[in-house]
Amino acid sequence: MxxxxxxxxxxxxxxxxxxxxxxxxxxxxxxxxxATTNPIEALxxxxxxxxxxxxxxIQMPTITGIQLSKIIKDKINVIFTTAYPQFAIESYExxxxxYLLKPFEFERFYNAILKVKPKEVQNTITNNDEFTFIKTDGxxxxxxxxxxxxxxxxxxxxxxxxxxxxxxxITYNTLKHFENELSSKQFVKVxxxxxxxxxxxxxxxxxxxxxxxxxxxxxxxxxxxxxxxRINKFIL
Numbered sequence: 709m710x711x712x713x714x715x716x717x718x719x720x721x722x723x724x725x726x727x728x729x730x731x732x733x734x735x736x737x738x739x740x741x742x743a744t745t746n747p748i749e750a751l752x753x754x755x756x757x758x759x760x761x762x763x764x765x766i767q768m769p770t771i772t773g774i775q776l777s778k779i780i781k782d783k784i785n786v787i788f789t790t791a792y793p794q795f796a797i798e799s800y801e802x803x804x805x806x807y808l809l810k811p812f813e814f815e816r817f818y819n820a821i822l823k824v825k826p827k828e829v830q831n832t833i834t835n836n837d838e839f840t841f842i843k844t845d846g847x848x849x850x851x852x853x854x855x856x857x858x859x860x861x862x863x864x865x866x867x868x869x870x871x872x873x874x875x876x877x878i879t880y881n882t883l884k885h886f887e888n889e890l891s892s893k894q895f896v897k898v899x900x901x902x903x904x905x906x907x908x909x910x911x912x913x914x915x916x917x918x919x920x921x922x923x924x925x926x927x928x929x930x931x932x933x934x935x936x937x938r939i940n941k942f943i944l
Contacts, residue, residue: 713824714758717743718750718773719765719789724810728763728789731817738821747771751779759784761805761824766790777802785824793850796843809841809850823889840889842870842879851877855894859921861886861903871921898935899928906938 766773791810806820863883908920
């Protein structure tokens with residue numbers, strides 16, 4: 709039997725709780741343990757129950773979602789749900805699984821929970837319409853990117869450049885973050901500074917990977933075996 713993810717919903721607005729409850733009911737591997745509009749009550753539930761993931765609002769009275777997340781630290785997977793995009797970077801610094809910007813549809817909710825889904829359903833679902841929001845210049849500037857459009861991701865010291873079919877987007881983040889977030893079935897690290905989408909690899913030799921946008925990237929010695937092991941899986 710598939711192990712279910714035990715979840716807690718915390719939001720000071722009852723309509724938001726009801727929406728999340730309806731989404732949870734649609735996901736067969738989610739089990740709703742509790743829902744509360746009181747973040748202090750949430751702390752008691754966290755102490756008492758064995759939980760896998762918490763859907764956590766940020767702007768709440770008495771204690772904010774950011775503060776609550778710092779209290780529980782890495783004990784539970786946190787997915788923030790908020791109407792305020794300015795907290796996105798801080799949420800990633802807290803190792804949040806995802807950051808859902810209200811209002812969000814079920815599809816976005818589902819894509820978030822797939823990041824902490826049970827092992828029994830790992831790598832069984834792919835979605836060509838999966839997307840994420842990337843923070844760009846400015847306090848509240850975000851840009852949507854479809855995963856299928858990412859050709860490669862490049863490290864630029866304290867920033868990351870995401871190269872897509874249409875353009876190049878630079879965001880304040882680390883390559884390690886994208887290595888953890890992007891599907892290991894679709895992406896592979898070929899160099900300390902590059903992650904490539906296998907779907908956009910046109911050809912390769914022992915030193916270079918040639919991509920669909922015309923860029924040629926070096927293959928680092930450290931990542932060579934991992935890369936060619938992945939390529940060999942597609943050989944007929």
